[in-house]
Amino acid sequence: MPLKIDKRLRATQFRQRLGAALQTEGLSQSALARRIGVDRSTISQLLSGEGARLPNAQVVGECAAALGVSSDWLLSLSDRPETASHLLANSLTLTKAPRAMVDEVIFNWHQEAAGYKIRHVPAALPDMLKTRDMLMWEYEPHLGRTTEQAIGAMEDRLSWIRDSQSDYEIALPLYEIASFVHGEGYYRGLSPAIRAAQIARFKELHEQLYPRLRIYVFDARRLFSAPVTIFGPLLATLYVGRDYLTFRDTERVQALTKHFDQLVREANITARDFSDHLDQLFANTP
Numbered sequence: 001m002p003l004k005i006d007k008r009l010r011a012t013q014f015r016q017r018l019g020a021a022l023q024t025e026g027l028s029q030s031a032l033a034r035r036i037g038v039d040r041s042t043i044s045q046l047l048s049g050e051g052a053r054l055p056n057a058q059v060v061g062e063c064a065a066a067l068g069v070s071s072d073w074l075l076s077l078s079d080r081p082e083t084a085s086h087l088l089a090n091s092l093t094l095t096k097a098p099r100a101m102v103d104e105v106i107f108n109w110h111q112e113a114a115g116y117k118i119r120h121v122p123a124a125l126p127d128m129l130k131t132r133d134m135l136m137w138e139y140e141p142h143l144g145r146t147t148e149q150a151i152g153a154m155e156d157r158l159s160w161i162r163d164s165q166s167d168y169e170i171a172l173p174l175y176e177i178a179s180f181v182h183g184e185g186y187y188r189g190l191s192p193a194i195r196a197a198q199i200a201r202f203k204e205l206h207e208q209l210y211p212r213l214r215i216y217v218f219d220a221r222r223l224f225s226a227p228v229t230i231f232g233p234l235l236a237t238l239y240v241g242r243d244y245l246t247f248r249d250t251e252r253v254q255a256l257t258k259h260f261d262q263l264v265r266e267a268n269i270t271a272r273d274f275s276d277h278l279d280q281l282f283a284n285t286p
Contacts, residue, residue: 007052045065214271
C-alpha cells in the first residue's frame with residue numbers, strides 16, 4: 001500500500017472497508033451507532049457519503065474498536081485489518097512445555113511443517129534419535145510408573161517424524177556430545193551399556209537417513225544457541241523450560257533461520273563427519 005494515496009480514493013476505501021467490517025461482524029448500522037454512541041444517520045453518512053471527506057479521528061477510532069479492526073486499515077494505511085494486539089497475539093504465543101517426549105503441540109507443529117526443512121537445536125540430545133533405554137533413563141524421574149506407557153505412545157510419533165518428507169538439520173554443541181559419550185555432567189550415572197547402544201543408534205539413523213538427516217556439531221565457546229526449532233518458513237519456537245515461545249511472523253522466523261544457518265556454516269564437525277566424531281570420542285572414553 002503506498003504511503004500517499006489520493007484523498008478521494010482513501011475516502012472511498014474507508015467506506016468500502018467500513019461496510020465490509022460491518023458485514024463480517026454481522027452488525028447493522030443501528031447496532032454500530034449504539035456501540036459508538038452516535039445517531040444512525042451518522043453511520044449512514046459514513047457509508048454513503050461522497051467526496052474526499054473523512055470522519056474525525058475519534059469516530060474512526062470508535063468504529064475500529066467496535067468492529068475489531070485497526071484504524072490504520074480503515075484509513076488505508078495498512079493492508080492488515082487486525083489490530084496491533086491481535087497481530088502480536090497471532091505472531092507470538094507462549095505454550096506450556098510439559099516434561100515429556102514429543103508432546104501434542106510439538107507433534108502438531110511437525111505435521112504442519114511436513115515437507116519443509118526443519119532446523120533443530122535440542123535442549124539435550126534429540127528425542128527423535130534416542131533408544132528406548134535412553135528415553136526411560138531420561139524421563140522416568142518425571143513420569144514415574146507411566147514412563148513405559150508414555151514411551152509406547154511416543155514411539156509412533158517419533159517414527160512418523162523420522163519417516164516424514166521433511167529434511168532435518170540438527171545442531172549440537174561439542175560439550176553436549178562429549179558429556180554424553182563420557183557419562184559426565186547431565187549424563188552422570190548413565191550406564192556405559194546404554195551410552196554405547198545410543199551411540200550405535202545415532203550412527204545407524206544418521207547413516208540410514210543421510211542426507212535427509214544431517215547432524216552438525218558446533219563450538220559453544222564461539223557460538224551460543226538456546227534450544228530452538230524452526231519449522232520451515234511457518235514458525236520458530238524457543239524452548240525456555242516450562243514454555244515454548246513461538247513466533248509466526250516472517251521477520252523473526254527468518255532471523256532465527258539465519259542464526260541456525262550460521263551454526264551450520266561454522267560447525268566444527270560437519271554432517272559427513274558426525275559418525276567418525278562419535279567413534280573418536282568413544283575410543284577415548286576412560
